[in-house]
Amino acid sequence: MELRHLRYFVAVAEARSLKLAAENKLNTTQPSLSRQIRDLEEEVGASLFVRGSKGVELTPAGRVFLDHARVMLSQAEVAVQSARQIAYPTKPSFALGFMIGHDTTWLPGALRLLRDDLPNIHIVISTQNSPQLATALLHGGIDVAFLRREDGSDDLAFRTLVDEPFEVFLPADHPLAAKSAVSLADIANQTFISVSGTALSISGKQPALRRAIDRFMHENDMEIRPSHEVDNLGGVVSLIASTRGIALLPVYAKTFLPDAVTTRPLEGSGPKIDLSIGYRKANPSPILKVFLSRLNELTADVAAQARVDR
Incomplete structure (x- = not known):
C-alpha cells in the first residue's frame, strides 16, 4: 500500500x-x-x-x-513539513491539530487569526483523534490542538472553548426514530455501541469521550454494557448501520452520518463534553502566545458563523 x-x-x-x-x-x-x-x-x-x-x-x-486514511495522510504531511522546516528554516513554523470532523468548523477561523497577526509563518495542519492529539502535544509534534481534556499528564494545559451536547444516533428506520426525543430507558435493551475504553490516551486510561458516556450512565443509575466498541467515530456510525444498534455521541459526529443513520435528542438533561484548546505548558513558542491571546475572538467568530448557518 x-x-x-x-x-x-x-x-x-x-x-x-x-x-x-x-x-x-x-x-x-x-x-x-x-x-x-x-x-x-x-x-x-x-x-x-x-x-x-x-x-x-x-x-x-x-x-x-x-478515518484512518485521513490520519495516515495527515501524519505523512506533518513528517514531510517538519523535515523541510528543519532543512530549510526560512519561516517560523506552527503546528495546529484538530479532531477529525472539527477541522471544518474551527480551521478557517484559526487560520484567519494567525494570518492577521503573523502573515509570514509556516502553518502545519494535523487531523487525528483526541488521544492521538494529546500524545502529539506531549511529544512536541504539534503546538496547539482542538481536542478533549484527556487524562494523564500535568505537562499539558487546557482551555475550554465550548461544551458539546450528546444526541442518540440510530438507524433512520429504527422504531425509536419515530420519536421526537429518546429516553435512556428506551435504549436500555437495545444493541449499544460505544467508543472503545481501551483506545490509549497518554495515560493509558479511557479516552475522555468514553469517560463522559460512562459517567452519564452511572449518574442515571443505568447499567448499559456496550455490545460493540470502536476506536473512532466513523466506526461507531458504520456499526449503527450494520448492526441496527444505538450510540450516544456528541452532536458534531453528525459530520460522519450516512443516509442510513439519523439522530434524536435525549429526553431531559443529557451529557455534555468539552471541546478544548490544549498545549504543552513548557512550549516557548511566541506564536502560541499570540494564538492563546486571541482565543476569545476565535470562539466568538465561530459562534457567529454557526448562527448564520442555522
Missing part, C-alpha cells in the same frame, strides 16, 4: 464519484483511478465502495478506513 492509494481513496470518498475525483482532484483518467482503487481494495481485503448509477458510496468497511 502506498500513500498515493490513500490519496486516491480519500479523493473518491469525498467526491462520491470516480469521474469527478479523477478530473477535478487528481488530474488522472477514470480507468486509471479505478485500477488504483481496485488495487487498494485487494490490499485491504475488503470492498471499500459500492458502485451505482449515481456514483459511489462508502461501504461500512470504507467508512472506517476513511
Whole structure:
C-alpha cells in the first residue's frame, strides 16, 4: 500500500464519484483511478465502495478506513513539513491539530487569526483523534490542538472553548426514530455501541469521550454494557448501520452520518463534553502566545458563523 492509494481513496470518498475525483482532484483518467482503487481494495481485503448509477458510496468497511486514511495522510504531511522546516528554516513554523470532523468548523477561523497577526509563518495542519492529539502535544509534534481534556499528564494545559451536547444516533428506520426525543430507558435493551475504553490516551486510561458516556450512565443509575466498541467515530456510525444498534455521541459526529443513520435528542438533561484548546505548558513558542491571546475572538467568530448557518 502506498500513500498515493490513500490519496486516491480519500479523493473518491469525498467526491462520491470516480469521474469527478479523477478530473477535478487528481488530474488522472477514470480507468486509471479505478485500477488504483481496485488495487487498494485487494490490499485491504475488503470492498471499500459500492458502485451505482449515481456514483459511489462508502461501504461500512470504507467508512472506517476513511478515518484512518485521513490520519495516515495527515501524519505523512506533518513528517514531510517538519523535515523541510528543519532543512530549510526560512519561516517560523506552527503546528495546529484538530479532531477529525472539527477541522471544518474551527480551521478557517484559526487560520484567519494567525494570518492577521503573523502573515509570514509556516502553518502545519494535523487531523487525528483526541488521544492521538494529546500524545502529539506531549511529544512536541504539534503546538496547539482542538481536542478533549484527556487524562494523564500535568505537562499539558487546557482551555475550554465550548461544551458539546450528546444526541442518540440510530438507524433512520429504527422504531425509536419515530420519536421526537429518546429516553435512556428506551435504549436500555437495545444493541449499544460505544467508543472503545481501551483506545490509549497518554495515560493509558479511557479516552475522555468514553469517560463522559460512562459517567452519564452511572449518574442515571443505568447499567448499559456496550455490545460493540470502536476506536473512532466513523466506526461507531458504520456499526449503527450494520448492526441496527444505538450510540450516544456528541452532536458534531453528525459530520460522519450516512443516509442510513439519523439522530434524536435525549429526553431531559443529557451529557455534555468539552471541546478544548490544549498545549504543552513548557512550549516557548511566541506564536502560541499570540494564538492563546486571541482565543476569545476565535470562539466568538465561530459562534457567529454557526448562527448564520442555522
